[in-house]
Amino acid sequence: MKPIEKTLAMTLLATCVATGAAQAKTITWADTSDVYSMDPHGQAISPTLAFLHHIYEPLVRYNKELEIEPALATGWEAVEPDRWRFTLREGVTFHDGSAFTAEDVVASLERATHPDSPIRGNLPAVAKVEKVDEYTVDIHLNGNYPLLLNDLTNVYVLDKTWMDEHGALNPVDPSKGEQSYATTHTNGTGPFVLDTRRPDAETVLTVNEQWWDEAEHNLTRIEFTPIASDATRVSALLSGQIDMMLSVPLQDISRLENASGFQILETPGLRTIMLALNQSPETLADSGEGGNPLRDLGVRKALYQAINMELIRDKLMRGKSRNAALPVAPAVPGYDAELDERFPYDPEAARQLLAEAGYPDGFSIGLDCPNDRYVRDEEICQAIAAMWARIGVETRVNARNASNHWQEALNGGSDVWMFGWATLPMLDSFSILSQVLTSPHDKYGAWNPGGYENPEVDELVKRISVAQDEQERLAMIGEAFALTKAEVPLIPLHQQPLIWAANDGIQLPQTPDNKVRLWYATVD
Amino acid sequence: MIAFLIRRLLQGALVMLTVAFIAFSMFRFVGDPVTNMLPQDATLEQRTELQERLGLNDPLPLQFGHFVTNAVQGDFGISYRNQRPVSDLIAERLPATMEMVFAAVVLSLVIGIPMGVYTALRRDSWLSHLFQGLSLTGISVPTFVTGILLILVFSVWLNWLPSFGRGEVVEIGGWSTGLLTVSGLKALIMPVITLSLFQITLIMRLVRAEMLEVLKTDYIRFARARGLTNRVVNFGHALRNTLMPVITITGLQIGALIAFAIITETVFQWPGMGLLFMQAVSFVDIPVMSAYLVMVSLIFVVINTIVDMLYFVVDPRLRVDAGKNTTGA
Numbered sequence: 127m128k129p130i131e132k133t134l135a136m137t138l139l140a141t142c143v144a145t146g147a148a149q150a151k152t153i154t155w156a157d158t159s160d161v162y163s164m165d166p167h168g169q170a171i172s173p174t175l176a177f178l179h180h181i182y183e184p185l186v187r188y189n190k191e192l193e194i195e196p197a198l199a200t201g202w203e204a205v206e207p208d209r210w211r212f213t214l215r216e217g218v219t220f221h222d223g224s225a226f227t228a229e230d231v232v233a234s235l236e237r238a239t240h241p242d243s244p245i246r247g248n249l250p251a252v253a254k255v256e257k258v259d260e261y262t263v264d265i266h267l268n269g270n271y272p273l274l275l276n277d278l279t280n281v282y283v284l285d286k287t288w289m290d291e292h293g294a295l296n297p298v299d300p301s302k303g304e305q306s307y308a309t310t311h312t313n314g315t316g317p318f319v320l321d322t323r324r325p326d327a328e329t330v331l332t333v334n335e336q337w338w339d340e341a342e343h344n345l346t347r348i349e350f351t352p353i354a355s356d357a358t359r360v361s362a363l364l365s366g367q368i369d370m371m372l373s374v375p376l377q378d379i380s381r382l383e384n385a386s387g388f389q390i391l392e393t394p395g396l397r398t399i400m401l402a403l404n405q406s407p408e409t410l411a412d413s414g415e416g417g418n419p420l421r422d423l424g425v426r427k428a429l430y431q432a433i434n435m436e437l438i439r440d441k442l443m444r445g446k447s448r449n450a451a452l453p454v455a456p457a458v459p460g461y462d463a464e465l466d467e468r469f470p471y472d473p474e475a476a477r478q479l480l481a482e483a484g485y486p487d488g489f490s491i492g493l494d495c496p497n498d499r500y501v502r503d504e505e506i507c508q509a510i511a512a513m514w515a516r517i518g519v520e521t522r523v524n525a526r527n528a529s530n531h532w533q534e535a536l537n538g539g540s541d542v543w544m545f546g547w548a549t550l551p552m553l554d555s556f557s558i559l560s561q562v563l564t565s566p567h568d569k570y571g572a573w574n575p576g577g578y579e580n581p582e583v584d585e586l587v588k589r590i591s592v593a594q595d596e597q598e599r600l601a602m603i604g605e606a607f608a609l610t611k612a613e614v615p616l617i618p619l620h621q622q623p624l625i626w627a628a629n630d631g632i633q634l635p636q637t638p639d640n641k642v643r644l645w646y647a648t649v650d
Numbered sequence: 651m652i653a654f655l656i657r658r659l660l661q662g663a664l665v666m667l668t669v670a671f672i673a674f675s676m677f678r679f680v681g682d683p684v685t686n687m688l689p690q691d692a693t694l695e696q697r698t699e700l701q702e703r704l705g706l707n708d709p710l711p712l713q714f715g716h717f718v719t720n721a722v723q724g725d726f727g728i729s730y731r732n733q734r735p736v737s738d739l740i741a742e743r744l745p746a747t748m749e750m751v752f753a754a755v756v757l758s759l760v761i762g763i764p765m766g767v768y769t770a771l772r773r774d775s776w777l778s779h780l781f782q783g784l785s786l787t788g789i790s791v792p793t794f795v796t797g798i799l800l801i802l803v804f805s806v807w808l809n810w811l812p813s814f815g816r817g818e819v820v821e822i823g824g825w826s827t828g829l830l831t832v833s834g835l836k837a838l839i840m841p842v843i844t845l846s847l848f849q850i851t852l853i854m855r856l857v858r859a860e861m862l863e864v865l866k867t868d869y870i871r872f873a874r875a876r877g878l879t880n881r882v883v884n885f886g887h888a889l890r891n892t893l894m895p896v897i898t899i900t901g902l903q904i905g906a907l908i909a910f911a912i913i914t915e916t917v918f919q920w921p922g923m924g925l926l927f928m929q930a931v932s933f934v935d936i937p938v939m940s941a942y943l944v945m946v947s948l949i950f951v952v953i954n955t956i957v958d959m960l961y962f963v964v965d966p967r968l969r970v971d972a973g974k975n976t977t978g979a
Contacts, residue, residue, distance in 0.1 A: 159929065163733050170689040247692045298733050299703075305734045324826075325732060325742065326929070327815055327921040353814050353919045354928070357798050361813045365805040498932065529681025529934045536685070547690065557691040572694040 151649040152347040153632065155370040155642070156359050160326050160352040165308040166282035167238045167297045170245045172550050175280055176641035177350065180331055181221075182282030182314035185212055185231065186275050190635035190646050192457055192553070194275050198226065198283055198315065207270045207594065208253075214261040218338045220285045221312070221319045228257040233286035233295065235265070243297040248280050248551055250569070270592035272599055273554055280551040288313045317341065317645040318348060326352060344648045363388070363627055369649070370628035372642065376444050376501065382627050391636045394448040395624040396455045397548040399500055401493075401510070401617040402535070402562075403429070406577035410541040412492025412522050419489050420541070420576075426614040427469065428479035429542075432517045433510055434471045435620060442502050442509060446623035452607055453547060453558050455621045457638045460555025460603035465611055468618075476517045488518025494540035496528040501622045507544060538575040545573070546622070550639060555603045559587050563610050578615035658958065662951035667718070669947040673940055674714045682706070683730050683934035704730075717940060727937035731929065736941045739926060745826050746816055747915070747922035751907045753842045755900060758849035763896070765850070766857025767889060770865065781854065788851035797844045797917035804840060812837050814919035841918045845911060849903060856899060860892035898957055905953045909946045 161177045162169045169175070179187070185199035201213040218226035235255040239246055251271035256264045267274065289295045292307035312320040317339070318331035331348040333341075351368065353359040356375045362368045364385060374382065374390065382388045403420045404410070410418055419425045435449040451468040454461050480488060491514075495507035504525040511521035524540075535543040549557040564570040564587045565579035586606040593599035624640050631650035635643065684700050701707055705716065720727060726736035765785075769778040805813035817833030819826040828834025864870065865888055873883045912924035919925070923942060930938035 162731055165733065168733050169687075170692075172689075244687065245689075247689060247696050250693075302728075305728060309733050324819075324921065325739070326919075326925060351815065351919070354925070355917050355919065358801060358814050358917060358919060361798075361801045361806050365809055365813055367805075367812055367814070527681065527932065529683070529686065529932070530679070531681075532685040533682040536682075549691075551689055552691060561691045561693070566694060569693040569695065572692060572697060573690070 150347065151345045152349060153345055153370060153644060153647060153649055154349040154351065154368045155372075155628075156351045156353045156362060156368045157372040158352065158354055158356075158359070161329060161350070163298075163309050164312050164320065164323065165298055165306055166284065166314075167234075167243055167245050168306070168309060170248055170280075170551065172548075172639075172641065175282075175551065176639075176643075177329075178282060178314075179316065179641070180318040180348065180644060181312050181316045181320055182284065183316045184280065184282050185214075185278045187279055188553075188637070188639075188641075190637060190643065192637050192639065194279065198231070202275070205264070208267040210265045210267070210274060211258070212263050212265065214263065215338060216261055218315050219336055220288065220315055221334060221336075222285070222288060224285055224287055226283070226285075226315055227260050228263045230283055230286045231255065231263050232257050233289060234283040235281065237284070237289070237295060237297050238281045240297050242299040242302070244299070245281070245297075249277050251277070270594060272591075272593050272596070273552060273556060276552050276554055279553075283315065284308065285313050317343070318345075321347075339645075341645065342648075343645050345644060348644055360627075363629070366629070369632055370626065370634070372624075372626050372640070374625040374627045376446065376623075376625070379444070379446075379625065387630050389628055389630055389632075391626040391628065391634070392446065393624050393636050393638055394455060394621040395548070395640055396457060396550065396553070396621070396638045397500075397546045397640075398450050398453050398455055398621050399503075399506070399544065399546045399619045400453055401429075401619065402540075402543050402545060402573075402576055403614070403616060404538065404541055404543070404576040405615070406538055406575070410491055411539055412524075412541050413490050419483070419485055419491075422483045423614065424479040424483035425485065426617075428476040428483070428517060429514060429519065430476075430614055430617045431469050431472045431479070432476040432513050432519070433617065433619070434513055435468065436471065438506060438509055439620065442505050443620070443623070446625065447501075447620040448623075449620045450618045451611065453562070453616065453618050454549060454555050454607075455638060458549050458553065458555055460559075460600055460607070462604045462607060465604065465607050473513075473517050480517060480519075485518075488520065490520040490522070492541040493521050493523050494531060494535055494543040495523060495525045496531040496544065497525040499528040499531075500544070500546050503544060506619070536573065536575050538577075547573075548639070553639065555607070556587075556590055559583075559590065559603065559606055563587075563606070563615065576615070578613075580609060580613060580615075583609050654962075655955075655959075658955045662948075662955065665951055666944055666947045670718065670721070670940060670944050671714060673943040674717065675710060677934075677936050677939065678710070680931060680939075681934050683936060686933050687730055721941075721944065726941035729930075729935055729938050731933045731935045731938070736937045739938065740923060740941060740945060741824070742826075743921060743923045743926050746828075746920060747908060747911055747924065749828060750838065750841055750845060750914070750920060750922065751904060751911060753838055754846035754849060754907060755904055757842055758846040758853050759896075759900065761846075762850045762853030763857050763889075766854040767861060767884070769854065770858045770861035771884060785851040785854055788847045791847075793844055793848070793913045794917050796847055797840070797914060800840045800844060801917075810836075811840055813840075816921060841914050841920050844917070845907060845914045849907070852899070852903070853896060856896055857892055860895060861888060864888045864891050897960070901953055901957045901960070905946075905950045908949055 162171060162174045166178045166182045183197050185197060186194050187197040189195045198215055199212040200215050203211055205211045214228060232255045239249050239252050251267045251274060252265055253268040254266040258264055294306050294308040298306035298309055317334050317337045319334050321330040321332045323329045329350045333346045353362060359371050360378045363371050379390055383390055403426055405421050407418055409416050439445060439447045439449055449468060452466045493507050493511055495503050497504040507523045511523045514521045534540055547558050560570050562573045564584055566574050583606050586602050590599055590602045626636060634647040684697050688696060705713060729736055729739055732739060765781050769781050772778050801813045804811040815837055816828045817837035818831040819828045819834055820830045828838060870883060870888055873887055912928055915922045915924035916928055927942045
């Protein structure tokens with residue numbers, strides 16, 4: 127377009143916008159922290175990726191039922207076990223008007239899997255990406271790999287020419303002290319276009335009229351504001367400054383329910399809260415005596431059965447949590463309802479088990495917890511400490527901020543420690559099986575500092591990682607969960623609730639992955 | 651004077667270096683940033699590799715050396731969290747904090763001084779007692795409680811003022827100001843009241859105490875004996891002589907306000923430096939934390955130097971002492 131035409135078009139557009147102002151549908155919403163970066167390959171953090179999904183798109187995406195559906199790719203097939211062919215959607219344009227083609231996919235996936243890329247870990251199996259023709263690409267894998275589609279839902283496509291023009295073909299690398307043009311600018315194919323951004327204050331998106339998909343939403347504008355303080359966020363909703371918020375504190379639910387004009391959206395989340403039991407050290411860090419009682423299955427089971435999860439759910443979580451026996455939530459592939467039954471709460475049996483294990487008088491132990499990470503994290507630990515005290519296990523709770531907690535726990539310095547696992551970004555049971563329940567070797571066991579090892583599980587995980595048949599794969603996952611459940615390497619507690627609140631004029635699907643998908647939202 | 655200034659600058663540099671070093675040795679206690687930067691199912695190899703790349707495994711003196719060498723050249727590195735240069739992040743947020751702090755200082759002077767004068771002159775009136783009582787509240791109620799109460803009353807119940815943020819801002823040559831828009835000014839009201847409450851109390855009590863002291867002195871009595879009006883005596887002579895310590899304290903408090911606006915900024919989601927620091931701490935964003943701490947120590951050093959120089963200008967005795975020193979040396 128020539129400049130003069132461009133000006134004319136802009137004026138026309140402005141007039142349209144002005145006259146259409148009566149139909150303007152804006153949604154203003156808040157969460158606890160800001161979107162970190164506008165670069166879709168800059169951070170592997172779920173809330174940031176979820177927000178950027180409004181601007182950028184992956185080859186395949188999740189719908190509101192959390193099923194994978196075509197996005198920028200319309201079809202795919204495994205030509206060979208380690209070579210997948212994707213057919214791309216034609217007629218898609220980026221926000222700057224340039225056409226979407228195979229070159230963009232190749233450049234984007236190369237950027238995401240570049241050795242410097244912060245999100246390289248999200249595409250562990252991709253070896254090479256090749257353009258076949260304008261609308262076909264081949265993705266070469268380094269072996270059989272069943273989770274390619276899951277992985278691709280988190281990797282968004284940028285325009286190659288645009289990246290080239292602005293020197294953004296390589297990913298940003300925080301350790302090199304460089305910033306990228308793409309950190310602050312965007313050019314995607316998604317349903318919304320970045321309008322303005324003031325970090326930590328406000329990020330504004332406007333609707334993309336040229337979006338390839340049929341819009342289910344009726345929004346023209348999205349305003350996102352981070353509000354860290356819980357009380358302030360709730361006040362902002364009550365006073366009508368925002369239309370919707372995430373992370374509603376449990377104690378404010380009844381207040382919002384009683385106020386007229388607001389709705390609470392809640393669902394059990396994907397994140398399972400668990401206690402890991404450290405079996406590796408000879409002696410426990412917080413224990414006076416020698417020996418590691420956690421190596422005894424009876425002791426682990428006693429600790430399990432001494433916890434009254436009903437009480438924690440009803441009193442601490444105000445009835446909103448979902449007690450769990452499996453380390454994955456029902457929405458995660460591989461979940462098995464039959465296995466998801468907790469060993470019953472039975473302090474008497476627990477005492478018996480301790481006595482049989484040679485600890486009739488109990489022992490002392492440390493329970494390490496984050497205090498700023500999960501819903502009621504520190505309070506839950508204190509409640510558990512009191513419950514364990516009743517079977518004679520003297521428990522010292524060490525609560526600290528999450529960053530310190532992880533450092534201590536992952537270095538093997540915690541006896542028993544709390545952690546949560548949402549299986550994101552992969553959204554599959556393989557995520558927790560491979561990193562928590564497999565013995566630390568090769569790419570596995572990063573969150574298994576306690577060194578739990580079951581050769582059968584290790585073998586199963588190896589086979590699951592290359593399984594071709596989905597039914598067979600799920601069966602093996604079930605088998606692995608059954609094995610680990612019997613050995614109690616960790617104590618699953620519950621899935622914490624996801625609680626959003628919005629004013630009554632908003633219709634919006636809520637998915638257990640806690641990702642806001644405003645292209646499904648409508649505003650009255 | 652110049653020798654004094656140079657001496658102060660050298661001392662200042664030393665102070666900042668010490669602050670940076672103390673800050674740096676504390677960073678090992680704030681945790682490991684790597685867990686925050688990688689997805690949870692990252693492999694062990696990815697985690698150790700990132701630690702290596704960020705130089706987190708280097709010995710402390712080496713890390714500190716890198717930091718100082720770069721900082722001297724004005725390069726504070728890139729934020730782990732936002733992946734943008736730390737200096738940009740701070741420059742973006744500086745105006746928000748500065749506007750809030752200066753508005754709070756002005757407010758505390760405008761309210762605190764008259765209240766102090768009044769309570770000194772009319773010690774037994776009911777209004778003085780009320781002021782005294784209020785000032786006790788101002789000192790004892792924590793900032794976040796004041797902030798939340800204000801939000802509850804003026805945002806939720808009355809719906810007059812916004813509960814968070816800066817409102818609309820206008821960019822003037824890289825400085826974003828909220829002082830030129832109605833929504834910007836409205837957004838400023840509650841944070842400024844919250845932040846200045848303690849300062850108002852402080853200044854009121856200071857002015858009152860000084861004023862009572864000065865009113866007892868001989869020249870005030872002689873002024874009255876000369877038949878000057880109360881107004882001239884109270885404001886022309888007494889108040890003027892009480893203001894010197896007030897100016898000093900205000901100067902020092904500006905530094906403290908900038909450094910400790912953290913709570914107010916968190917409650918009101920005020921996009922300033924304090925909020926940036928809070929987020930940096932929870933993410934273990936080491937480059938931002940170190941730059942912020944050095945920045946705050948710089949502000950303190952500069953303000954202290956200015957205050958010291960003001961003494962020179964105002965108090966003739968200091969100049970005499972300095973003169974003796976130079977001739978003696």
